[in-house]
Amino acid sequence: MLYSYHHVNYKRSSLRDNLLAIVQGTNTHPTAQELYELLRNHYPGVGLATVYRNLKILVEQGFIVKVEIKGSSERFEARLDRHYHLICESCGSISDIPLQVDQDLDSRVEEVTGCRVIKHEIQFFGLCKNCR
Amino acid sequence: MLYSYHHVNYKRSSLRDNLLAIVQGTNTHPTAQELYELLRNHYPGVGLATVYRNLKILVEQGFIVKVEIKGSSERFEARLDRHYHLICESCGSISDIPLQVDQDLDSRVEEVTGCRVIKHEIQFFGLCKNCR
DNA sequence: GTTCATGCAAATCGTTTGCACAATG
DNA sequence: CATTGTGCAAACGATTTGCATGAAC
Numbered sequence: 077m078l079y080s081y082h083h084v085n086y087k088r089s090s091l092r093d094n095l096l097a098i099v100q101g102t103n104t105h106p107t108a109q110e111l112y113e114l115l116r117n118h119y120p121g122v123g124l125a126t127v128y129r130n131l132k133i134l135v136e137q138g139f140i141v142k143v144e145i146k147g148s149s150e151r152f153e154a155r156l157d158r159h160y161h162l163i164c165e166s167c168g169s170i171s172d173i174p175l176q177v178d179q180d181l182d183s184r185v186e187e188v189t190g191c192r193v194i195k196h197e198i199q200f201f202g203l204c205k206n207c208r
Numbered sequence: 209m210l211y212s213y214h215h216v217n218y219k220r221s222s223l224r225d226n227l228l229a230i231v232q233g234t235n236t237h238p239t240a241q242e243l244y245e246l247l248r249n250h251y252p253g254v255g256l257a258t259v260y261r262n263l264k265i266l267v268e269q270g271f272i273v274k275v276e277i278k279g280s281s282e283r284f285e286a287r288l289d290r291h292y293h294l295i296c297e298s299c300g301s302i303s304d305i306p307l308q309v310d311q312d313l314d315s316r317v318e319e320v321t322g323c324r325v326i327k328h329e330i331q332f333f334g335l336c337k338n339c340r
Numbered sequence: 341g342t343t344c345a346t347g348c349a350a351a352t353c354g355t356t357t358g359c360a361c362a363a364t365g
Numbered sequence: 366c367a368t369t370g371t372g373c374a375a376a377c378g379a380t381t382t383g384c385a386t387g388a389a390c
Contacts, residue, residue: 125371198330
């Protein structure tokens with residue numbers, strides 16, 4: 077509080093609670109547009125801008141994570157543990173990879189490059205179970 | 209030719225040759241905007257749309273590669289061998305990582321997931337030599 | 341003389357912002 | 366009541382497209 081010029085005390089909103097529940101209830105890494113359409117079932121008058129604003133807040137609060145995928149819009153997920161993704165080049169779906177994140181990789185890159193490495197992300201490209 | 213509805217025979221253009229030379233002559237992974245500004249030294253009247261169109265053609269021809277980086281515009285590079293990237297979280301620069309690409313990883317993910325894996329990409333996040 | 345390349349302006353797509361009003365604490 | 370949440374429309378940045386003209390083959 078001392079160091080933040082403008083402190084925000086978020087108020088509760090059932091719309092945001094609901095949005096969070098939707099993201100937590102899926103593993104499909106939905107886009108803002110998709111979440112907007114789902115949310116309209118409960119909140120018919122909701123605007124897309126409100127969805128974007130609430131997604132940003134939920135990310136800031138640490139409840140969800142934004143996933144940026146080559147050639148696609150922003151996507152969101154509620155899995156907070158680090159993991160890798162596979163993008164299906166046929167249907168565009170995104171799956172979580174049940175593979176241990178290789179912590180060693182970062183130190184190896186530090187040694188080789190002389191850069192400071194904080195983390196890494198891996199995207200696999202291929203065909204998902206349905207499309208292969 | 210038989211299977212493409214509309215076949216395109218690209219014509220030579222000194223502007224495009226020049227654009228390619230610029231990308232080949234740097235390892236900074238420039239954006240279209242940056243290339244546009246560089247190209248204007250030789251072609252003062254060039255339009256940004258022309259740069260985008262020619263970059264697309266050069267990618268299609270396999271002379272350059274489009275690099276998509278979290279939170280940044282499209283970037284381009286002329287290194288055609290597979291390699292990993294480090295994004296500096298301080299200055300935003302992108303460096304190539306002199307690390308062997310792990311081909312094994314793809315087959316391991318195939319085994320674990322049951323998906324078909326064609327390739328993977330890794331982005332490291334941290335601080336480049338200058339910023340650390 | 342076709343077909344491709346170019347410049348310009350307008351269109352598009354995904355995302356953000358400003359504003360007036362409603363809801364929360 | 367002070368502050369945040371919401372809907373709507375407008376703004377925005379990056380990229381693409383349409384069209385008329387110029388260059389390449």
